[in-house]
Amino acid sequence: MNINYYEILGIHKDSNEKVINIAYRELVKKYENSNNPDDLEKLKEIDKAYLVLINAEKRAEYNKNGFVIEKNDKDKKNEPPKKKWQNFWYYFKWHTIASTFFIIVLIITIRSCATKINPDLKILFLSSTYISEADINIFQKNISLYVDDYTTNNKVETEINNLPIGGDANNQMTMAYNQKFVAEVSLGEIIFYMCDEKSSAKFLDNNMLSDISNISKNEIAYDGKLIKLSNAKIFEGLSNQFPKELYIGIRLYNEKDLEKDKAKKLKYDRVMEIIKKMQ
Numbered sequence: 001m002n003i004n005y006y007e008i009l010g011i012h013k014d015s016n017e018k019v020i021n022i023a024y025r026e027l028v029k030k031y032e033n034s035n036n037p038d039d040l041e042k043l044k045e046i047d048k049a050y051l052v053l054i055n056a057e058k059r060a061e062y063n064k065n066g067f068v069i070e071k072n073d074k075d076k077k078n079e080p081p082k083k084k085w086q087n088f089w090y091y092f093k094w095h096t097i098a099s100t101f102f103i104i105v106l107i108i109t110i111r112s113c114a115t116k117i118n119p120d121l122k123i124l125f126l127s128s129t130y131i132s133e134a135d136i137n138i139f140q141k142n143i144s145l146y147v148d149d150y151t152t153n154n155k156v157e158t159e160i161n162n163l164p165i166g167g168d169a170n171n172q173m174t175m176a177y178n179q180k181f182v183a184e185v186s187l188g189e190i191i192f193y194m195c196d197e198k199s200s201a202k203f204l205d206n207n208m209l210s211d212i213s214n215i216s217k218n219e220i221a222y223d224g225k226l227i228k229l230s231n232a233k234i235f236e237g238l239s240n241q242f243p244k245e246l247y248i249g250i251r252l253y254n255e256k257d258l259e260k261d262k263a264k265k266l267k268y269d270r271v272m273e274i275i276k277k278m279q
Contacts, residue, residue: 005049005062013063017054024050119159120150121274124190126181127243128166128198136160138237145233146277150270161190166198191251192271196243200226209249215272217279225249231278248275 006013009023024046031043052058052068062068123143144158151157163181167174184190185208193203203209204222213224221228226247235242250271258265 003045003049005052008045008049009053011053015053020050020053024054118151118153119157120144121147121158121192121271122190123158123160123192123194124181124184125160125162126193126195126199126202127162127164128196129241129243130164131162131242132239135238135242136162139234139242142234142236143278146274148270160194165202188251191253191268192274193249193251194229195226195247195249197245197247200247203249208252210252212250212272212275215276217276221247227275227279229278234278248278250275 006015009020009027011019011023015023027046028043031039031046034040034043052062058068121143140158140160143160144156147156147158149156161184163177163184165174165177165181167177169175181202185206193209195203200222204225209222209225211224212227216224216227226249229246229248235244250268253264253268258268
């Protein structure tokens, strides 16, 4: 007794490839998660019907004879590459896409780590207004004049992490910058702080600053926690949008912690020297 593959898939004899694929997918969804032995047998029949009807050569043979003579292994190896790829893509499309996405992410991550800049000085800069990237780049170069090549890579690099936190407290961007500020402070990687007058409270209210009045050549502000920056060279080339008054400070550390951590103590001393030069 010949099996009617068209009835198994529930399609008409003249159905095109698209209709066959849709019918097959729907039937697989219906039976693939069942533990019923009859459903598993049904699924095998569905697979067999699909493999015959989706293949133009097999379908023509089936329509003519009512059955298909299976190819031997040698014939299967000689199957055209295009058809092999179509079958592979149909069954493993999402696996391939997911694997490709993972590989791309992995490559980007590795490349990012390999090309990551290790600056000689990092600055956390709070501003009450947005500062353009052009001004930040100029400001970084100006400050680099007072920084040494601590990383010994034959160039001085300064990285300024600017957070414009002075906007509307309910604005999503302002909230995001404030969250980033908390994250930066929690990590403790940056010990050189900078701010304009309006944003200084963010540092002061949280008791985050060391007393640096002993190294100040300029105007002392906020009980010796911030020094007003008046060096004209640092402001050269900046636009009129850049803050006219800036204050610099250093992260508050416990002296005992600095004595135990030599790397942190070295970074702390370097920042102190930079602040002296910048005044």
